[in-house]
Amino acid sequence: MPVMTYMEAGRAAVRLAMQADPTVWCVGEDLGRGGVFGQYKGLREEFGAARISDAPISEAGIMGAALGAAMVGTRPIVEMRFSDFALCATDELVNQIAKARFMFGGQMRVPLVVRKPIGMWRSSAAQHSQSLESWYAHVPGLVVACPSTPQDTFSMLRAAIECDDPVVFMEHKNIWALEGNVDFAETVEFGKARVRRKGGDVSIVSWSNTANLAQDAASLLAADGIDAEVVDLRSLWPWDKETVLNSVRKTGHLVVAHESVAVAGFGAEVVATVAEHAGAALQGPVRRLGAPRGLIAYAPNLEDRMRVTTEMIAQAARETLGKTTA
Amino acid sequence: MSNRYDNLEHSLALLEMMERIRAFEEQACLAAERDKLVLGAIHPSIGQEAVAAGVMTHLRESDILLSTHRGHGHTLAKGSSSLAMMRELLGRQGGCCGGKGGSMHIADFGVGMLGANGVVGANISIAAGAAHGIRLLGDDRIVVDIFGDGAINRGPFLEGLNWAAVFDLPILFVCEDNQYSATTRTQTMTGGDGPVARAKSLGLRASEVDGNDVEAVAAVSQEIITRLRAGGGPELLHAKTYRRTGHTSFDPAAYRPEGESAAQERENDPISRQQQALKERGVAGQIFEKLHQSAQQEMTEVLAEAAATGFPDDASAFDDVQDIGSPAKEPF
Numbered sequence: 303m304p305v306m307t308y309m310e311a312g313r314a315a316v317r318l319a320m321q322a323d324p325t326v327w328c329v330g331e332d333l334g335r336g337g338v339f340g341q342y343k344g345l346r347e348e349f350g351a352a353r354i355s356d357a358p359i360s361e362a363g364i365m366g367a368a369l370g371a372a373m374v375g376t377r378p379i380v381e382m383r384f385s386d387f388a389l390c391a392t393d394e395l396v397n398q399i400a401k402a403r404f405m406f407g408g409q410m411r412v413p414l415v416v417r418k419p420i421g422m423w424r425s426s427a428a429q430h431s432q433s434l435e436s437w438y439a440h441v442p443g444l445v446v447a448c449p450s451t452p453q454d455t456f457s458m459l460r461a462a463i464e465c466d467d468p469v470v471f472m473e474h475k476n477i478w479a480l481e482g483n484v485d486f487a488e489t490v491e492f493g494k495a496r497v498r499r500k501g502g503d504v505s506i507v508s509w510s511n512t513a514n515l516a517q518d519a520a521s522l523l524a525a526d527g528i529d530a531e532v533v534d535l536r537s538l539w540p541w542d543k544e545t546v547l548n549s550v551r552k553t554g555h556l557v558v559a560h561e562s563v564a565v566a567g568f569g570a571e572v573v574a575t576v577a578e579h580a581g582a583a584l585q586g587p588v589r590r591l592g593a594p595r596g597l598i599a600y601a602p603n604l605e606d607r608m609r610v611t612t613e614m615i616a617q618a619a620r621e622t623l624g625k626t627t628a
Numbered sequence: 629m630s631n632r633y634d635n636l637e638h639s640l641a642l643l644e645m646m647e648r649i650r651a652f653e654e655q656a657c658l659a660a661e662r663d664k665l666v667l668g669a670i671h672p673s674i675g676q677e678a679v680a681a682g683v684m685t686h687l688r689e690s691d692i693l694l695s696t697h698r699g700h701g702h703t704l705a706k707g708s709s710s711l712a713m714m715r716e717l718l719g720r721q722g723g724c725c726g727g728k729g730g731s732m733h734i735a736d737f738g739v740g741m742l743g744a745n746g747v748v749g750a751n752i753s754i755a756a757g758a759a760h761g762i763r764l765l766g767d768d769r770i771v772v773d774i775f776g777d778g779a780i781n782r783g784p785f786l787e788g789l790n791w792a793a794v795f796d797l798p799i800l801f802v803c804e805d806n807q808y809s810a811t812t813r814t815q816t817m818t819g820g821d822g823p824v825a826r827a828k829s830l831g832l833r834a835s836e837v838d839g840n841d842v843e844a845v846a847a848v849s850q851e852i853i854t855r856l857r858a859g860g861g862p863e864l865l866h867a868k869t870y871r872r873t874g875h876t877s878f879d880p881a882a883y884r885p886e887g888e889s890a891a892q893e894r895e896n897d898p899i900s901r902q903q904q905a906l907k908e909r910g911v912a913g914q915i916f917e918k919l920h921q922s923a924q925q926e927m928t929e930v931l932a933e934a935a936a937t938g939f940p941d942d943a944s945a946f947d948d949v950q951d952i953g954s955p956a957k958e959p960f
Contacts, residue, residue: 363753363787370757373742405733407725408948445952467950492952540953
């Protein structure tokens with residue numbers, strides 16, 4: 303099983319999909335040179351300029367064109383560079399791509415993947431750092447994926463390319479170099495969480511890079527004698543309610559942690575669902591961690607004020623268990 | 629007149645299609661206003677039929693069309709069934725979109741009609757992408773994308789035309805200029821010299837035509853489409869016409885100068901003009917009457933049949949949203 307970075311795992315998924323299906327192609331700004339982070343490096347040499355296609359700096363144009371190309375029988379992978387820039391293409395994604403199959407009465411499907419890197423990485427300020435996954439979870443018609451490991455990036459991107467639904471695929475920019483084993487034969491089903499650590503005392507639910515922080519938090523908690531269960535949702539639509547509800551029924555304690563703004567974030571959906579379906583199992587207050595409803599600054603100390611950290615997650619778990627340390 | 633067809637049969641076919649579009653639109657308006665059977669807004673194309681008929685006559689069924697919220701005529705001329713279309717306007721079973729889309733999202737993929745669009749200008753980049761996909765697949769279809777004069781002030785006009793130019797795609801952009809952007813004179817809201825100048829500035833070949841002269845539209849479209857089929861790059865055609873109704877069938881268009889629409893009806897009606905031109909070529913008036921009656925009969929029957937069709941099954945509200953995480957499996 304090869305060890306790969308999070309970025310290499312995504313590239314391997316694209317490469318295998320393109321080898322298997324000549325209708326798969328990639329389009330986005332600077333793809334010929336490998337993409338802004340190098341996610342497509344080497345692919346143009348293998349597949350040519352038509353299938354690893356550069357594009358004008360026209361996010362709306364790229365997104366709209368991908369829809370048209372999907373409607374005539376190709377399977378585009380759309381690179382948006384930064385999820386922030388994809389906001390230029392909101393009509394194309396939300397009003398057109400997500401709705402086309404339904405509005406046209408199921409006459410066709412829109413098999414495309416939109417890759418939108420999310421997340422804070424050092425000093426990129428307010429227009430290159432956002433995590434807006436909850437926006438897309440709110441839009442019927444879209445599948446929303448937020449992988450946190452090289453294995454999940456690989457398996458979920460392959461699944462995204464193979465399925466006939468439009469998938470918003472949000473990789474986290476700060477973990478491009480994160481390494482891990484990748485089994486090419488491992489498949490995933492959207493809507494199935496990965497339990498990254500089993501535990502009986504408290505359920506920590508998370509996704510994207512914050513799931514990695516949650517796993518670190520569980521190690522800190524273990525040193526305190528607290529046995530945390532870490533649930534990585536992996537996809538926000540569909541999302542694995544069953545695993546979360548079963549975990550909370552077992553532990554009686556819930557912490558939800560994500561990098562995006564807490565207000566109206568997807569954590570609220572998780573907490574509300576637990577309250578509706580497993581409220582009676584709760585033995586302590588629910589804790590929900592997300593960014594303050596503020597903006598991400600350039601200066602590192604100001605940027606850090608918006609972060610959810612490993613220690614904050616551990617502390618929230620202690621609080622919900624009534625085991626706060628002074 | 630150099631732009632007249634030698635083939636009388638073709639000239640009559642253009643007239644027949646315009647009569648069918650007119651009759652369809654008239655019945656749709658009656659269904660909306662008299663019968664209250666069309667519940668949402670419809671945007672009639674009365675007075676603009678020559679653009680639909682003149683362009684679409686050169687398309688094969690496999691060629692691709694994308695259209696606007698005012699797209700009934702284009703869809704009919706592309707070969708869609710008038711009954712399936714009317715059912716869609718009424719939100720009934722058997723509508724071309726199963727009653728999910730209605731007038732503004734009418735589509736018929738079976739005849740290459742990839743959708744009208746409720747967002748002005750949005751179809752432009754989608755159409756460019758359809759042409760891009762065709763090029764990638766290596767087949768010989770071409771794309772026609774129709775939008776209105778208001779759409780040239782939206783971003784997709786720039787992004788879509790630039791895209792088509794950069795990738796040298798087989799697409800004809802038709803700006804069907806009916807002079808009004810919803811309820812505002814387009815001229816008062818548009819800088820520069822209009823769609824032809826803008827298209828040329830992006831490197832497209834662009835031309836202008838009297839959009840109420842169906843044979844002129846057909847003649848210039850034929851030239852353009854021949855170039856596209858021979859591998860020529862994208863082009864724009866600016867077809868100048870006039871919207872005789874309000875923006876929607878509910879809009880009395882009181883903002884228009886008095887008499888403007890009536891004068892257009894009197895002097896610039898595309899059907900009357902084609903009849904006149906044919907009369908000058910010796911075609912007897914009875915033939916016009918026959919085409920008119922036949923179109924009226926078809927669309928009257930279509931409305932009656934659509935009205936007699938039931939609404940879609942309730943359960944279909946959740947169909948065709950998505951496969952993964954479908955609300956049909958997991959209603960919230």
